Amino acid sequence: MKRRNFLTLGAGAAASAALAACGTSGPAGGGGTAKAGEASYWFLSGPPGESVRTGAVERFNKANPNSPIKPTAFQNDAYKDKLKTALGAGQPPTIIWGWGGGGLKSYVDGGQVEDLTDWFGQNAAVKDRLFPASFGPATINGKIYAMPAETVQPIVLFYNKQVFADNNLTPPQSWGEIMDLVPKFNAKGIAPFSLGGQSRWTNMMWLEFLFDRIGGPSVFGDVFEGKANAWSNPLAIDALTKIQDLIKADGFVKGFSSITADSNADQALLYKGKAAMMLHGSWSYGIIQAQGGSFIKDGKLGYMNFPGVDGGKGDPNDTVGNAGQYLSISSKASAEQKDIAKKFFTSLLDDTEQSDWIKTGGVPIIKGADAKLASSPDADFLKFVYGVASNAKVFAQSWDQALSPTAAETLLSNISKLFTQSIGPQQFADNMNAVIGK
């Protein structure tokens, strides 16, 4: 289960486990290929995204009654399994919703999705209104295979202002200050950082920032480009050592490796004051707003970009996360369906959809969307997110999305071992070097 579907709780886990247990088939019937003159579109279910996506399709269908789009929504894990089965069976939907990066590359390698480079060349207006950074994960081998869409979701360092104020402490401005804060909070019986460590990608966010702040974007860039032994870079080893130092100093809440992000227990630790800080995606804001009572209304939620590491080469303005969501067109679709899909792409992120996303606490990936943010009750946070996204020289993609599914799985399992300290930095680097370029 992934972070994007943050409001899905245990029921989702049950469904996905049951689904996994009995094989691969998702909801039966209705293969991806739609009727002639109709394009199919699969995406994620669940609030808040589902209603916005459905709304966009409905407006399109009203404007184009002769070439409608048939939407189907799936729960996160079910979607991944169903899509995989559909692609394997040669029956994918016309429009494939995804996360770009390594997953998209595996579709490209399988010849499953359309090359949209020429189309974007002819429709510069569509391309130019979007954040340039959002095209990174859509670009494979220099060609664009997906339409960036929806919202930008950087990873943010959240903190509980109340806890800091009560203990006369100030939020950290550097890695050194983080390490200084750890014993101070522990002495008060408050966990310095909340972390849903069982989900593994939650731990990964820490490494993403440490790698960037210590060594700049090129350290992971080398891994991404498949350079041999890229994980053994001394700067990478330094970052891996630093994270284990933080773990050894009890920087993370007790029992973090059994907490899942899906349960939102990590969020609860922060807004209940049991933990002082939490590194998490910007979507956490919506979760805390929904579940944390008046925590946000009372102005207790603080947020900042991850601080720099003293002497590090990275720019503290850089960020990581999801630069957008990505819509691809199946190469198996008919010419007519492909045209419908492209027409649909031009209709995306109209004014209505933009304000729908803003209402959910998201920042649309549109240049100048900040002008629309002011009227929102969450304007402060939204402007902060817009600022982070637009000021970042490097908006790195989450590692598990950037890498191929094969390398990502090895990465996550080794991260889990690194955080339980069953392997050290050197062993981690050796294990990961073995799957570079795979």
Add this chain to the structure above:
Amino acid sequence: MTIAPPVVRTAPPGSNNAGGSGSVSWMAWPALIAFTLFGVVPLLGVLVLSFSSWTGQTTDIPFSGLDSWRTVLADPDLPHALWVTFLIMALSWLVQTPLSILIGVFLAARHRYRAVLAVLYFIPLLLSQAAISITYKALLDPNFGLGAGLGFPFLQQDWLGDGTLALGVVVFVVSWQFIPFHSLIYQGGVRQIPASMYEAAQIDGAGRIRQFFSITLPQLKYTIITSSTLMVVGSLTFFDLIWVLTAGGPGGATQALAVDMYQRGFKANLMGPASAIAVILVLVGLLLALGLRRLGGRDQADSQLEGA
């Protein structure tokens, strides 16, 4: 996912004409056809896939000879996963068998209060494994679970975050769910022991404990083998429970074969190696089932009841 070996009873020659006229071998056809279609054919499919480098996302399947097998057999994760699987199997057998026998014997006696207790005992069996796992996960949460809520220090362990404890929790939850099932089997087994044996033992002056060890246990020999086979082969396929409780973590401490297979196949898109692990799972299961049958000796078809 369970691929349990078929329980084939080999009938003595000449005895298949029970009931008199004509062969009744046709009665085996429906089961045989179903087993072939849904057991043997997918199994062969998995075997074929284990020689491929299929990602699961393309319509054509590229074959790559023994590559997948080389990858899997050279991977240090495989012996680890085998060891975890074996530990879960052995520990859950050790916990479940004595308790199931005791509860089974207790429930076999015909008292009304025991019948009421029997109904209560069977409740865990009615719940789905995923639901049980989610519940236990919530109860064992280090910050919002039972330990934190009740304030008992001994409950405030990092139950699912420490490798050894997490394995213990998996064994406990498995036992909690399946002891009722095996008790049911033992209850039936005990009820089939003729009362006359106990009467004779009583006349000879044997006490309850002596009766249990000299009559009940030996008479339950085949029930124990049946129940153990189900436990051992069943434990190979534990997936949903582990997946929901720990997802194979922390740090791979509960990464059993079935979990490893799922992660490779459906997370890492490596259908070839995942299929190779599936084949290994089937082989291990078959060997264990055969081994357990051997334990029962060759006289399984003979009656163990007196006078037969």
